[in-house]
Amino acid sequence: MPYELPQECPHCPEHPDFRQLDDHIAAAHHDLPPCTATLDAVRVVGVVQCAFRVGHRSGDFGDWHASKSVAPRGRTVWNDSVQGATPHRAA
Secondary structure, three states: OOOOOOOOOOOOOOOOOHHHHHHHHHHHOOOOOEOOOEEEEOOOOEEEEOOOEOOOOEEEOEEEEEOOOEOOOEOOEEEOOOOOEEOOOOO
């Protein structure tokens, strides 16, 4: 049986199982508006939207984003400075 590392929630110190991170964010952080960042990764997966909520942690090259988990492929992860990225736009 493969060992899976827990994934830290980008909004709190919780470490839900990686298969439950999206559900954790939807339930525990439902009061935060969704992140609107997208990545146009046409050659790989097409256009993907960030699965996190507004206020997730930043990185050295802008905010880090990740698509929803699609097992067994996992997530597409990017930051604001990568080619094809559209950063979050506040309403």
